[in-house]
Amino acid sequence: MAAAIITRSGAAITDLFPLVVGTAAGLWSLRILTPKQEQALGANEPAGPSRVIPSRRTFLLRTLAVAGVAVVVGVAGSALSSTREAVAKVRDALKLPAPKTPAPALPSGVQSPVQGVTPFVTPNSDFYRIDTALVVPQVDTSSWELRVHGMVENEFTLKFDELLSAELIESYVTLTCVSNVVGGNLAGNAKWLGYPLRDVLARAKPKAGADMVLSTSIDGFSASTPLPVLQDGRDAMLAVGMNGEPLPLEHGFPVRMVVPGLYGFVSATKWVVDLEVTTFAQKAGYWTSRGWNSHGPIKTASRVEVPRALGRVPAGRSPIGGSAWAQTKGISKVQIQLDGGQWMDATLATEASVDTWRQWSYVWDNAPAGSHNVRVRAYDTAGELQIEQQAPPEPDGSTGWHSITFTVV
Numbered sequence: 001m002a003a004a005i006i007t008r009s010g011a012a013i014t015d016l017f018p019l020v021v022g023t024a025a026g027l028w029s030l031r032i033l034t035p036k037q038e039q040a041l042g043a044n045e046p047a048g049p050s051r052v053i054p055s056r057r058t059f060l061l062r063t064l065a066v067a068g069v070a071v072v073v074g075v076a077g078s079a080l081s082s083t084r085e086a087v088a089k090v091r092d093a094l095k096l097p098a099p100k101t102p103a104p105a106l107p108s109g110v111q112s113p114v115q116g117v118t119p120f121v122t123p124n125s126d127f128y129r130i131d132t133a134l135v136v137p138q139v140d141t142s143s144w145e146l147r148v149h150g151m152v153e154n155e156f157t158l159k160f161d162e163l164l165s166a167e168l169i170e171s172y173v174t175l176t177c178v179s180n181v182v183g184g185n186l187a188g189n190a191k192w193l194g195y196p197l198r199d200v201l202a203r204a205k206p207k208a209g210a211d212m213v214l215s216t217s218i219d220g221f222s223a224s225t226p227l228p229v230l231q232d233g234r235d236a237m238l239a240v241g242m243n244g245e246p247l248p249l250e251h252g253f254p255v256r257m258v259v260p261g262l263y264g265f266v267s268a269t270k271w272v273v274d275l276e277v278t279t280f281a282q283k284a285g286y287w288t289s290r291g292w293n294s295h296g297p298i299k300t301a302s303r304v305e306v307p308r309a310l311g312r313v314p315a316g317r318s319p320i321g322g323s324a325w326a327q328t329k330g331i332s333k334v335q336i337q338l339d340g341g342q343w344m345d346a347t348l349a350t351e352a353s354v355d356t357w358r359q360w361s362y363v364w365d366n367a368p369a370g371s372h373n374v375r376v377r378a379y380d381t382a383g384e385l386q387i388e389q390q391a392p393p394e395p396d397g398s399t400g401w402h403s404i405t406f407t408v409v
């Protein structure tokens with residue numbers, strides 16, 4: 001899965017298109033224009049008499065072929081960028097309706113007082129990205145449709161205008177990737193606007209025996225979401241807005257799924273166009289068929305963000321801070337351990353909702369000069385302690401307590 005991960009801020013994957021295609025075309029033209037023997041030469045093979053030189057005529061024909069391919073590639077590249085511009089214009093012109101149920105205003109104090117802790121709301125341009133597709137799909141709102149079908153009494157197709165005129169909700173939800181390592185940054189928190197999936201399902205009327213909704217993207221990605229999760233009242237939605245704007249193209253414009261409490265690989269389908277009500281026994285999502293789990297509840301996690309790992313801080317007052325999350329349950333306690341000592345309660349920032357991360361802080365006065373270690377662990381509101389045992393992300397999410405070392409100078 002790591003190979004499919006692209007995290008960046010700002011840049012679009014299509015920006016890489018000319019580079020990738022250019023490199024491929026360059027390599028190919030080198031290959032076709034270069035005599036075979038020369039290519040086959042290894043480091044310790046002698047050069048010289050065995051070289052084969054193509055006739056002028058062959059060389060000319062090959063040059064023409066290369067030029068022809070360059071034209072085709074250029075045309076394809078510019079067609080792609082003009083669709084991108086067209087969809088970007090549609091997005092710029094789009095006015096999202098106000099939600100029927102707005103998100104409650106953020107209480108003051110959600111942000112840890114420690115300088116350098118992640119912003120409580122992640123700006124869209126800094127939001128992590130996970131894509132299996134190399135190129136961002138370009139989906140126009142006028143052609144977007146969502147097919148709702150499978151084990152339901154009422155199959156239907158939803159158009160974008162219908163979705164916008166439905167009763168929309170708004171909610172802060174922290175998305176997390178199953179590939180996030182302990183202490184990693186594949187998590188982001190945004191205010192989402194969308195159509196509740198419970199309403200979509202109430203209209204479709206799932207039949208008895210169904211236990212899963214397979215959502216599919218226009219790019220072929222798919223996710224298996226447990227049906228009860230989409231009906232239990234949490235703010236699972238077909239999202240159209242992210243932090244007060246239409247979804248950025250990279251984050252699924254015009255419509256994606258957002259489901260509090262589940263890792264993105266089983267819930268957060270971007271550019272979603274198909275919902276099939278089915279069973280786990282019959283169908284599997286994209287990553288499930290590649291060795292990852294079928295169900296993906298988010299595991300309680302916490303991390304130290306300040307000081308930075310291996311950072312150097314001045315002597316005196318050392319502020320320590322970070323975030324913790326246990327979506328749908330909420331965080332009730334965060335503890336830290338300094339240099340292997342007693343576990344101590346950190347100060348919790350205000351909770352925005354159980355579906356968002358919660359920040360924490362601790363001030364270490366007069367930390368002695370030298371190298372120090374900080375460990376962190378969190379409890380959810382059921383009193384359950386975050387798993388201590390270290391485990392890698394595959395197949396259902398990493399576990400372990402985050403630990404960093406820093407130096408007081």
Ligand SMILES: Nc1nc2c(c(=O)[nH]1)N[C@H]1C(S)=C(S)[C@@H](COP(=O)(O)O)O[C@H]1N2
Pocket residue numbers: 127128129130131132133175176177178217218219221250251252263264265267268269270271
């Ligand atoms: N179409 C599509 N949707 C997708 C993915 C993808 O690769 N393709 N990745 C999923 C995963 S693994 C995660 S964690 C979230 C990440 O959403 P983001 O890229 O908006 O942060 O999207 C999910 N939806």
Ligand SMILES: [Mo]
Pocket residue numbers: 130176177178179263264265
């Ligand atoms: Mo993910």
